[in-house]
Amino acid sequence: MRPGGQGGPGLEGIRYSALGISLVLTALIYLGAGIWGGLYLDRRYGTEPAFLLLGLGFGLAASLGSLYLQGRAVWRRGRSRR
Numbered sequence: 001m002r003p004g005g006q007g008g009p010g011l012e013g014i015r016y017s018a019l020g021i022s023l024v025l026t027a028l029i030y031l032g033a034g035i036w037g038g039l040y041l042d043r044r045y046g047t048e049p050a051f052l053l054l055g056l057g058f059g060l061a062a063s064l065g066s067l068y069l070q071g072r073a074v075w076r077r078g079r080s081r082r
Helices: 010-045 050-080
Strands: none
16 A cells, blocks of 8 residues: 555556556557558559568567567666665
8 A cells, every 4th residue: 555545556556557558559650650661662562462561570570679678678677776
């Protein structure tokens, strides 16, 4: 319980919730941009589905890279507080 007798997630829970929302939004943006860019290039050059797959791969790689960097930052912050 938090001081004052109120229950709730507290500051740490809010931090992790914000991190989760950030990870989801970042992944959606990267994947969406990769798919949109791939579809655009496929329509422009008539190479379906080559650029779509390439864009999907880049979006997935960018999402995983962002997940790794944010996770590493949280892990380091947690270790420095001990």
